[in-house]
Structure formats: structure tokens, C-alpha cells
Amino acid sequence: MELKLSSEDAAFRDEVRSFIAENYPQEMRVLNPETDLSKEQSLLWHRILHRKGWIAPLWPKEYGGPGWSLTQRFIWEQETSRAGTLPPLAFSVTMVGPVIYTFGTDAQKQKFLPRILSGEDWWCQGYSEPGSGSDLASVRTKAVRDGDHYIVNGHKTWTTLAQHADWIFCLVRTDPAAKPQAGISFLLIDMKTPGVTVRPIITIDGSHEVNDVFLENVRVPVANLIGEENKGWTYAKFLLGNERTSMAGIGRSTRYLRRLKDIVRTEVPKDDPASGEFERDIARVELDILALEATELRVVAQMARGIDPGAAASLFKIRGTEIFQRITDLTHRVMGHYGLALREPAGGNNIFMPGPAYGHTATEKYLNSRKLSIYGGSNEIQRNIIAKAVLGL
Amino acid sequence: MDIQFTEEQELLRNSVQRLLKDEYSFDIRRDIVASNEGWSRDHWRKFADLGLLAAPFSEEFGGFGDGPLATMIVMQEFGRSLVVEPFMETVVLAGGLIEAEGSDAQRHAYLPIIAGGGEIWALAWAEQGSRYDLGNVSTSARRSGDDFILSGTKTAVIGAPWADKLIVSARTSGDRRDHDGVSLFIVDRQSAGLHLQSFKTVDGRRAAEITLKDVRVPASGLLGAEGQGTAILERCRDRAIGALCAEAVGAMTELNASTLDYSKTRKQFGVALGTFQVLQHRMVDMFVALQEALSLTQHLVLSLSDGETGVSKLASGAKAKVGYAARFVGEQAIQLHGGMGMSDELNVGHYFKRIGAIDILFGDPAFHLMRFARTS
Ligand SMILES: Cc1cc2nc3c(=O)[nH]c(=O)nc-3n(C[C@H](O)[C@H](O)[C@H](O)COP(=O)(O)OP(=O)(O)OC[C@H]3O[C@@H](n4cnc5c(N)ncnc54)[C@H](O)[C@@H]3O)c2cc1C
Ligand SMILES: Cc1cc2nc3c(=O)[nH]c(=O)nc-3n(C[C@H](O)[C@H](O)[C@H](O)COP(=O)(O)OP(=O)(O)OC[C@H]3O[C@@H](n4cnc5c(N)ncnc54)[C@H](O)[C@@H]3O)c2cc1C
Numbered sequence: 001m002e003l004k005l006s007s008e009d010a011a012f013r014d015e016v017r018s019f020i021a022e023n024y025p026q027e028m029r030v031l032n033p034e035t036d037l038s039k040e041q042s043l044l045w046h047r048i049l050h051r052k053g054w055i056a057p058l059w060p061k062e063y064g065g066p067g068w069s070l071t072q073r074f075i076w077e078q079e080t081s082r083a084g085t086l087p088p089l090a091f092s093v094t095m096v097g098p099v100i101y102t103f104g105t106d107a108q109k110q111k112f113l114p115r116i117l118s119g120e121d122w123w124c125q126g127y128s129e130p131g132s133g134s135d136l137a138s139v140r141t142k143a144v145r146d147g148d149h150y151i152v153n154g155h156k157t158w159t160t161l162a163q164h165a166d167w168i169f170c171l172v173r174t175d176p177a178a179k180p181q182a183g184i185s186f187l188l189i190d191m192k193t194p195g196v197t198v199r200p201i202i203t204i205d206g207s208h209e210v211n212d213v214f215l216e217n218v219r220v221p222v223a224n225l226i227g228e229e230n231k232g233w234t235y236a237k238f239l240l241g242n243e244r245t246s247m248a249g250i251g252r253s254t255r256y257l258r259r260l261k262d263i264v265r266t267e268v269p270k271d272d273p274a275s276g277e278f279e280r281d282i283a284r285v286e287l288d289i290l291a292l293e294a295t296e297l298r299v300v301a302q303m304a305r306g307i308d309p310g311a312a313a314s315l316f317k318i319r320g321t322e323i324f325q326r327i328t329d330l331t332h333r334v335m336g337h338y339g340l341a342l343r344e345p346a347g348g349n350n351i352f353m354p355g356p357a358y359g360h361t362a363t364e365k366y367l368n369s370r371k372l373s374i375y376g377g378s379n380e381i382q383r384n385i386i387a388k389a390v391l392g393l
Numbered sequence: 394m395d396i397q398f399t400e401e402q403e404l405l406r407n408s409v410q411r412l413l414k415d416e417y418s419f420d421i422r423r424d425i426v427a428s429n430e431g432w433s434r435d436h437w438r439k440f441a442d443l444g445l446l447a448a449p450f451s452e453e454f455g456g457f458g459d460g461p462l463a464t465m466i467v468m469q470e471f472g473r474s475l476v477v478e479p480f481m482e483t484v485v486l487a488g489g490l491i492e493a494e495g496s497d498a499q500r501h502a503y504l505p506i507i508a509g510g511g512e513i514w515a516l517a518w519a520e521q522g523s524r525y526d527l528g529n530v531s532t533s534a535r536r537s538g539d540d541f542i543l544s545g546t547k548t549a550v551i552g553a554p555w556a557d558k559l560i561v562s563a564r565t566s567g568d569r570r571d572h573d574g575v576s577l578f579i580v581d582r583q584s585a586g587l588h589l590q591s592f593k594t595v596d597g598r599r600a601a602e603i604t605l606k607d608v609r610v611p612a613s614g615l616l617g618a619e620g621q622g623t624a625i626l627e628r629c630r631d632r633a634i635g636a637l638c639a640e641a642v643g644a645m646t647e648l649n650a651s652t653l654d655y656s657k658t659r660k661q662f663g664v665a666l667g668t669f670q671v672l673q674h675r676m677v678d679m680f681v682a683l684q685e686a687l688s689l690t691q692h693l694v695l696s697l698s699d700g701e702t703g704v705s706k707l708a709s710g711a712k713a714k715v716g717y718a719a720r721f722v723g724e725q726a727i728q729l730h731g732g733m734g735m736s737d738e739l740n741v742g743h744y745f746k747r748i749g750a751i752d753i754l755f756g757d758p759a760f761h762l763m764r765f766a767r768t769s
Contacts, residue, residue, distance in 0.1 A: 128732065131660075132661075133661060133731050133732060134661045134662070134731070135661040135662045135663075138661075138662075157732070158732045201736055201737075201738075202736070202737040202738070203735045203736060203737055203742075204727075204735055204736070204737055204742030204743075204745065204746065206737070210732075210735075267524075268524070269522075272524060273760070273763045273764075273767075274524065274759060274760060274763070277759050277763065332749075333757060333759070336524050336525070336753065336757075337519050337524075337548055337549035337753060338548075338549065339595075339749075339753050340549050340551070340594045340595060340596075340600060340750055340753055340754075341549075341592050341593070341594060341595065341600070342593060342594065342595040342746075344593070352590045352591065352592050352602075353592060354548060354549060354590070354592055354600075354602045355521070355548070363595050363749075366749075367595075367742075367745075367746070367749075370724065370727050370728070370734070370735060370745075371732075371735050373728055374727075374728065374731055374732060374734070374735065375732070378728075378731065379728075380669075380671055380672070383671070
């Protein structure tokens with residue numbers, strides 16, 4: 001969907017477009033950037049954006065944001081996702097950064113924000129535990145005060161890219177006696193602290209994206225507590241709201257749909273009985289995207305007028321993930337027999353992959369995208385939220 | 394329409410179950426898949442000793458004389474244990490083709506070896522761009538004296554890296570998409586001019602792209618009537634669908650059982666997941682999907698046994714219906730397991746991946762839905 005842009009905004013869009021075209025590292029254009037890049041490679045674009053001052057569009061100017069208008073941010077979102085650039089690490093820039101500048105102390109802001117912006121620190125999210133997924137408020141990782149330190153013991157799991165992380169932001173229980181939500185604190189933990197161990201979890205697509213993180217008698221300075229003790233739930237929810245808003249993923253879905261159309265054009269001849277089938281399925285997804293995008297624009301316009309978007313984030317999360325799952329399903333389906341092959345993770349030895357290169361990630365993407373309806377608050381949980389918050393049930 | 398199994402058939406089921414329970418745990422399977430070869434000769438030997446590799450054949454070759462039914466019994470159990478060994482490729486596809494279409498000489502030459510576990514076979518029919526059209530063949534076979542010379546490429550040949558022999562479809566006359574003019578050939582895997590590029594499949598098996606460059610096959614290697622290969626393969630596909638549907642039903646059975654079990658033990662918000670009505674209804678739908686899949690599979694298998702006309706339409710219908718059902722069950726099983734469902738350590742994802750592969754083999758549900766609609 002093309003926005004009607006003012007001439008300044010149109011100029012901005014052109015500037016963004018050409019900046020991406022001229023600066024996005026060729027090295028990052030690999031088959032599957034999410035799995036195939038080393039930590040250093042995946043930070044290349046981050047560093048370029050940092051130098052340009054564009055790394056954190058959502059941040060206020062005083063903390064290093066570019067000071068863009070809502071429309072400019074929206075243009076940025078659209079242009080980057082259309083160009084298929086790897087977004088900066090969400091855990092750092094979208095999640096913990098805003099928590100720190102909103103609720104952190106001056107010392108915390110000075111210490112952490114510049115390092116997030118520069119890409120020096122890689123953050124991971126330590127919310128989930130084996131016993132606490134959907135019911136996040138039941139976290140059991142314990143933090144016990146000992147002078148000016150907390151002693152932390154517990155087991156975090158499904159921690160995305162913890163293998164690369166310098167820091168982890170954790171929900172920990174500081175008051176076991178209080179009601180679940182009331183006894184939680186938000187703690188920043190240096191991954192190099194003795195007692196922190198990371199163990200890989202391999203997912204069904206064969207990739208190493210998530211981990212167990214074990215915390216054994218980890219000493220964390222009290223100075224790393226965000227806000228007030230036992231108020232962590234408030235900060236956690238603030239962060240989850242940010243996480244879900246970004247999940248409509250219109251740009252990404254649009255880009256993958258365009259790619260799907262190209263693949264269908266080459267793989268399925270017009271006189272193949274499957275052709276009409278794909279045409280119809282693709283049209284359906286295209287309409288789903290259009291409707292979601294229009295909803296997003298409507299919500300953005302309301303927000304600009306100061307109207308609370310309510311549970312809109314849940315709606316974006318549900319539909320955005322369902323749409324992307326559908327696209328990966330169709331892309332896998334259109335590859336026919338080649339959909340039987342599964343690429344080995346980077347460094348693996350499934351060197352030969354049959355069929356055209358554009359199909360080589362179809363299987364892994366289809367498998368991997370099953371996670372979308374599970375993480376970030378499952379789609380069942382999002383529906384519960386809408387039922388309660390919007391429908392009043 | 395419930396199938397009343399004979400005592401002999403029940404015995405077959407029990408013995409497969411026992412063998413797999415004792416010797417094909419998920420951990421053992423994981424080791425087999427990760428091994429260099431990717432399959433277990435040792436287990437293959439045991440399948441042979443138990444008579445499984447003969448079961449679908451006529452009594453003359455050590456079988457039960459009711460091929461589709463015996464196949465269903467074995468494949469359902471293999472589906473439950475995610476067996477990767479090429480029973481489907483060797484016994485159901487190749488064995489089935491030889492028994493149904495081969496000459497007496499071919500039957501006697503090959504079936505005892507297959508039934509005894511002596512050889513692995515694979516079927517090479519698909520080509521780049523052929524999608525699921527069995528008659529879309531450009532690999533050529535031209536006569537040269539008493540021999541045929543085969544040239545072309547075949548794609549996604551499951552089990553080929555393990556195979557001793559291949560059955561290859563090639564065109565003896567006509568144009569690429571002509572229904573007639575395709576013939577089947579028995580080709581030694583070690584033949585000069587035959588080249589494999591192997592790869593791993595999503596469901597833990599091995600497959601290959603095959604290039605044939607002037608591969609010489611004696612006329613005695615022709616399987617079935619010359620030029621009739623597409624029709625022969627269509628009958629083979631009907632049998633294969635019966636087997637694949639049974640396997641999918643086995644996988645769904647396990648997925649439903651473990652999801653139900655998980656929903657009773659996993660607690661969130663202080664209660665078992667199974668107390669959430671939205672998940673209850675989801676599991677009811679998974680149950681219903683399995684019931685329908687099982688019924689239609691049995692219906693198809695009985696029709697295959699009776700050699701009913703119109704069975705091919707039914708086969709396509711079953712492939713579509715069971716395929717959609719299995720995919721629904723697989724996706725929901727992962728969803729209801731939450732993060733655990735994404736983990737490679739749990740068997741759930743592996744059933745899901747096998748279901749995904751079954752979907753593709755011999756045509757996906759969308760293809761067969763259309764074929765069902767258009768076949769009289
Ligand atoms: C690939 C991946 C990456 C992840 N990355 C991170 C990360 O970086 N950091 C982090 O902290 N976490 C991460 N997670 C964890 C993720 O947030 C949890 O998996 C998710 O919250 C679900 O929790 P669970 O896995 O324990 O499932 P459960 O909560 O056990 O849920 C199982 C099923 O029950 C359903 N269910 C649960 N409660 C209800 C209810 N009340 N009503 C209806 N249905 C319900 C769920 O929707 C789900 O289908 C990641 C997960 C995955 C798969
Ligand atoms: C055409 C027709 C013919 C009928 N014929 C007869 C007849 O011959 N004899 C007779 O006695 N009755 C008859 N009925 C009545 C019928 O049995 C009731 O309509 C039915 O039992 C539902 O009750 P209700 O209409 O009060 O709806 P409600 O019970 O109020 O239900 C409304 C909605 O809520 C859902 N719901 C209710 N409870 C739950 C729950 N616990 N969990 C989840 N969802 C729930 C229902 O599924 C439904 O969608 C007939 C109804 C129709 C429409």
C-alpha cells in the first residue's frame with residue numbers, strides 16, 4: 001500500500017532507499033541471514049546504521065534516536081523490510097533499550113545505551129523458564145539480596161541467540177511471598193559473570209537459535225536492577241507491548257509474497273492444474289496483508305492523534321504471524337519435490353542441495369516459522385488478551 | 394466398514410509392534426539417522442527375518458496374499474515409530490511393481506531377494522519440472538541392438554543412495570508430456586554412466602538427483618509393457634498412497650496421544666493445559682481428523698484389495714483428505730506443545746517432518762484434490 005506522502009516525506013523515502021542501496025553489505029546477502037551469518041557479519045549493517053545515526057528510530061533524540069516523525073519511522077520500516085535488510089537485534093534496540101531509557105537510572109543509561117547503539121553489547125531476553133511460558137508471572141528464578149549484590153539462581157530457556165550475548169535481561173523473583181506479579185524484578189546480568197552457563201537447543205529446522213541459560217549463584221550488582229525492586233512486571237509488560245507491535249511484519253510478508261509469486265511463475269506452468277490453485281491461494285494472502293496493513297495504518301493514525309491502540313498489538317501479532325506462516329507454507333509447497341530436502345545448518349555437510357537456489361530455504365523456513373505462533377506470547381494468549389481487554393469477556 | 398483382521402494379520406501387527414518397541418526406540422532411530430549410512434542394515438535384516446519384507450507379496454513369495462492390507466498393517470506401525478528404512482521404496486514400490494507387472498522370470502529373479510532383505514530398491518520417476526505428473530518424462534530410452542540406452546536426469550529419488558537397483562521411467566516414444574510412450578527399466582545402481590548426487594531429506598532419509606548418461610540396459614530390464622509406463626506407475630501410485638496414508642495415520646496416532654498426554658501433565662496458570670476449552674476443542678478436532686483419516690485409509694485399502702474400478706479416484710481423495718488432516722494434526726501438535734514442540738529433542742517435530750514429506754510424495758493434497766475432482 002502506498003502512502004500519500006508530502007514532498008518532504010517523499011524526499012526522505014528516496015534518501016532512505018538510496019542509502020540502503022548504496023550501503024547494505026553484500027556480505028549479508030546470504031540465503032538465510034537469520035541462520036547463515038556469524039555474529040560479526042550480522043553486526044555489519046548495525047554498525048553502518050549507527051554511524052549514520054539511524055540505528056534506533058524509536059528512541060528519543062536525547063538518547064541517540066534520529067528524531068523522526070511517526071510517518072518517517074513508518075517509511076523507514078517499510079523501506080528496510082522491503083529491501084530485506086537484516087533488522088538490528090530486537091532484544092537490544094527494540095526491547096531492553098527503551099526499558100533502560102524509560103525506567104533506568106542515569107548511570108544505567110550512560111553505561112548501556114551507547115553500547116547498545118554501537119552494537120558493542122549483544123542482549124538476550126531471559127523471560128521464559130521451563131515451568132513459565134505462557135504463565136510468565138510464575139517465574140521462579142530467584143534473586144536474593146546479599147549486601148550490594150543479588151545472588152541469582154535459576155534456569156532460563158528458549159533464550160534466542162544467547163550464544164552471542166554479552167548481557168541478558170532477566171525476570172527474577174525477589175519476593176516469593178507476594179502475589180506472582182508483585183514479586184518480580186527486572187535485572188540486567190553480564191553473561192560473563194561466573195555461574196552463567198549457556199547450552200544450545202536445536203530446533204526442528206536444525207538450527208541453533210535458542211538456548212538454555214543456567215544461573216548458578218550468579219552475583220549481580222544491585223546497580224543492575226531496573227527501576228524498583230518487585231516492580232519488574234510493569235517493565236516486562238511495557239517491553240512485550242513493543243515486541244508485539246513489530247510483529248505485523250507487513251514489509252517482510254510483502255517481500256516474501258513477491259518472491260513467492262516469482263517462484264510460482266517459474267515453477268508452475270500456466271497449464272499445470274496447480275497453477276490456478278496457487279493463484280487463488282496467493283490472492284488470499286495478498287488480501288490478508290492488505291487488510292492488516294490498512295489496519296496498521298489506521299492504528300498509527302489513531303496513535304498520532306493520541307488514541308490508545310488498546311490490544312492492537314495482539315491483533316498484529318496474531319495475523320502477522322499467521323500470514324507469514326501461510327507464505328512459508330505456500331513457498332514450501334510450490335517447490336514440489338525439492339521441498340523434501342532440508343539444508344544442513346551453516347557449516348554442516350549437506351553440501352549438495354537439489355533444485356534452484358531460490359528453493360533451498362523453503363523447508364527450513366516453513367519449519368522455523370512454526371515458532372511464530374508460539375513465541376512472544378502465543379497466539380492463544382493473544383486471543384485471550386483481546387477477549388478480555390477488548391470484548392470484555 | 395471396520396476391518397476384521399484375520400488371526401494371521403493380528404499376529405503380523407503384534408510382531409511388528411513388539412520388534413519396534415524393543416528395537417526401534419526414538420533414541421535408536423536418532424542414532425540410525427545420524428549414522429554415516431543413514432539407515433540400519435541390522436534392522437533391515439530383522440525385518441526380513443520377521444517376514445515383513447515379504448508380507449505384501451503373494452503366498453508364493455512368502456507373503457499373506459493380501460498385499461494392500463498387509464502393507465497397511467506394517468506401514469501404520471512404521472509410521473508410529475518413524476522407521477526410516479526403505480520398506481516403502483523397496484517392498485511397496487519396487488516389489489509391488491515387479492509382482493504386478495513383471496514377467497515370471499523377473500518375479501522369480503527379484504522378489505525372493507527383496508523379500509529376504511538382500512537388496513534395496515528405489516523408484517526414479519520425477520524430473521525437474523514434472524511436478525506430480527507421472528507421464529511428464531523427458532529421460533529417453535532408445536533401442537540399440539538388444540539393449541536400451543537411457544539418458545536424462547531424475548530428481549528426488551528417495552533411498553537411491555542406499556539402493557542396489559533402481560526402477561527408472563524413461564521415454565521410448567512420444568513427447569515430454571504424452572501419457573503413452575513411457576517405459577520402466579530395471580537399472581543396476583552401479584551401471585556405467587549413472588551418477589548420483591545425494592542429499593538428506595527433511596524426514597531423516599537420504600535421496601539423490603540422478604544423472605543417466607548413455608546408461609546401457611538389456612532388453613530383459615524392461616519392466617511391464619513398453620510404452621505403458623505411465624499407466625503402470627498410476628497403479629503403483631494408488632498402492633503407494635494406501636501405504637503412505639497408513640503411515641500418516643500411524644504418525645497422527647502418536648502425535649495425538651502425546652499432545653493429549655502433554656495437555657494433562659503440563660501446567661500453566663496453576664492448571665493443566667487440557668483445562669483450557671480452546672485447547673480441548675483443538676484436540677477434539679485433531680481426534681476427529683484422525684478418525685476420518687483412519688476410516689478413509691481403510692476404505693481405500695479394502696478397495697485396493699478388491700481391485701475395484703474407480704480406486705484411483707478414491708486414492709487421490711484419500712491422499713488429499715489424509716494429507717490435510719495430517720498436516721493439521723502436525724501443526725497443532727507443535728503449537729500445543731509450545732516451545733517444546735519446536736525442539737529437535739522431542740519426537741513431535743520429527744513426526745511433523747515425516748508428515749510433511751508424505752504430503753509431497755506422489756503428489757501433495759492440493760494436486761490430489763484436483764485430481765479427485767477431475768477423475769471419473
Ligand atoms: C524459537 C523460540 C524463541 C524464543 N525466544 C525466547 C527468548 O528469547 N526469550 C524468552 O524469554 N522466551 C523465548 N521463547 C519462549 C516463548 O516465549 C514461549 O515458548 C511461549 O511464551 C510459550 O510458552 P511455553 O513454550 O512454555 O508453552 P506453554 O505456555 O506451555 O503453552 C503450550 C500451549 O498451551 C497454550 N496455552 C497456554 N496457556 C493457555 C491459556 N491460558 N489459554 C489457552 N491456551 C493456552 C499455548 O498457547 C500453547 O499452545 C522462545 C520460544 C521459541 C519457540
Ligand atoms: C432448527 C432447530 C431445531 C431444534 N429442534 C429441537 C427439538 O426438536 N427439541 C428440542 O428440545 N430442542 C430443539 N432445538 C433446540 C436446540 O437443542 C438448542 O438450540 C441447543 O441445545 C442450543 O441451546 P440454545 O439455543 O439455548 O443456545 P445456548 O445453549 O444458549 O448456546 C449458545 C451458543 O453458546 C455455545 N455454548 C453454550 N454452552 C457452551 C459451553 N459450555 N462451551 C462452549 N460453548 C457453549 C453454544 O454452542 C452456542 O453456540 C432446536 C434448535 C434448532 C435451531
